[in-house]
Amino acid sequence: MRPRIELLEAAIPVPHERVTPARLAIVEEEVRRIRAVVKPLVVDEETMLLVDGHHRLMVLRRLGARRVPVVFIDYARDIESVAVNLHGASTRRLEAVLGAGGSHTRGGRGVVVVRDPAVLVEELARRIYPPKTTIHDTWAKRVIWRVPLSLLY
Template sequence: MAAQDQVGAIYSFALVETAALVPHEQVEQERLLLLVKQIESDGALYLPVMVDRSSMVILDGHHRVNALKLLGCSLTPVYLVDYRDPSIIVTQWRKDVKVSKQAVVAAGLSGRPYPPRVSRHLWGVPPRERPVPLSLLRVFASRHA
C-alpha cells in the first residue's frame, strides 16, 4: 500500500524481516532501553521505520528496529522509499560529521555505521503513524523461528 505525498515521494508500507535491514548509525543504549519500555507499554509500534527500498538501509528508526529485536519481533513495519527522490533531504545533527545520501548508504553497506545521531532526514511530508500491534509481530516471529 503506497501513499503519495504532496511532492511526489512514495511511501510503501511493508512488514520486512528485521535481519534484512541495514543500519547506517549506531544506537544509544540508554535511549534504546527507554524505547523498549515505551513500545512494550504501548503494545504497538506506531511509526514505521523509514528504509531505502533499493539498499534496505535504515534512514530513520534505528532505535525502533533494535527495540523490536529486544522484544522478540523478527519482522519490522517499514515505509520503503526511493532515497533518490529530491524531496528527501539529509542533514547532520553534528557539525563535526558531514553527511550526504551517498555517504549514508555507504556507511550502511560498508558495515561501518556512523555514531548515534549523525544524520537527520527531512521528508516532503512527514510519514503518518501506522500502528502495528506487537502481538502481530510476535505471531509472525514465532512462524519464522
C-alpha cells in the same frame, strides 16, 4: 504516488548508526507499555538502508520480533536533505565522500547539510557510525501506522 508500507523480516534493514542505551531504554519502555509500534521504520527500497528508526529496530529485535513495520522510500528521490554531524575520526570517511561531490552547506559545530543526499547512500550502507550522525528530512518520517506487537512475532 502511494507509499509502500509493509511488514518486513526484522533481519533485513541495514542500520548505519549505533544506538544510545538511554534512548533504547526509553523506546523499549514505550513499546512494551502500549504493546505496539506507532511509527514504521524508514528503509531505502534499493539498498535496505535503515534511514530512520534505529532504536525501534533494536528494541523489536531485542524483543524477538520476526517482522518490523516499514515504509519504503527511494533514497535519491524522497530524501530532501541530510544533516550530517561530523564527529572527527569516526566520520572521516563521510567527510571524504562529501568533499568528493554533492552540494552541501557547512553549519556550526561540525554539521553539514547535504542537498544531494544520493552521494551518501552507498557509504552509509557500508559502515556503522555514531548515534545521530545523520538526520534525514523526508515525508516518510511523518507516516503513522500503529502495529500491535502481536503481529510482529
